[in-house]
């Protein structure tokens with residue numbers, strides 16, 4: 237049975253989608269991967285499929301949840317990397333919530349249908365603590381917390397960890413913290429280094445050993461699609477390669 241992992245934090249622009257997409261790409265070299273876009277911005281859909289999100293209108297994760305079956309809506313990007321897309325209509329989940337017996341478990345129930353078909357299911361969460369995030373966490377075996385090394389994201393961390401505990405207690409006792417991933421470090425900024433030092437001191441082994449630094453090439457992958465053809469590409473992906481190794485060892489323990 238596949239392992240489901242989500243990438244989240246309620247702070248916007250913290251590297252959630254980038255981490256979901258790079259991890260999906262790297263894992264798909266050796267494993268069968270499904271990436272689930274739970275953000276109405278559709279950024280993961282856009283990066284991985286390289287298509288406009290409106291191509292998937294009425295064929296998204298929302299339709300999959302409403303029908304309790306993702307199969308008709310899964311988009312194969314390669315043989316081993318599939319995407320369950322999102323578009324901005326995903327924010328209307330609330331309007332349909334009465335059709336679910338347990339609204340927090342809509343995604344979990346839907347993904348159960350295909351969980352055996354994948355080694356990993358990765359969920360990209362939106363920048364808030366609302367129903368989409370709760371659904372994503374309730375469907376996850378492991379949560380990766382994206383901590384951008386900047387003050388407002390750091391302030392958001394405790395609240396996000398509190399939500400993880402609530403989801404564990406009330407909706408998904410299987411949920412475990414995979415770890416805190418420090419992302420988007422500006423290596424020249426003293427404030428980034430001091431936040432990283434403090435987070436490592438406070439959260440010790442919960443923090444992944446690797447820190448993801450800012451790399452322009454990672455941003456360019458949004459427009460070109462993710463590749464590892466050139467040395468420049470591989471250099472940009474190297475920290476995510478290290479992250480994936482550590483992630484695999486954490487989730488297999």
Ligand SMILES: Nc1ncnc2c1ncn2[C@@H]1O[C@H](COP(=O)(O)OP(=O)(O)OP(=O)(O)O)[C@@H](O)[C@H]1O
Pocket residue numbers: 247248249250251252253254255275277279361362363419420421448449450451452454455456458
């Ligand atoms: N390590 C990095 N180096 C350079 N740019 C990065 C890096 N990680 C992310 N970015 C860029 O920073 C921006 C925000 O990243 P991303 O979209 O992954 O964050 P997010 O947490 O998913 O945002 P949102 O909260 O809006 O969903 C994007 O333009 C992305 O390309």
Ligand SMILES: [Mg+2]
Pocket residue numbers: 252253254275279360361362
């Ligand atoms: Mg995002």
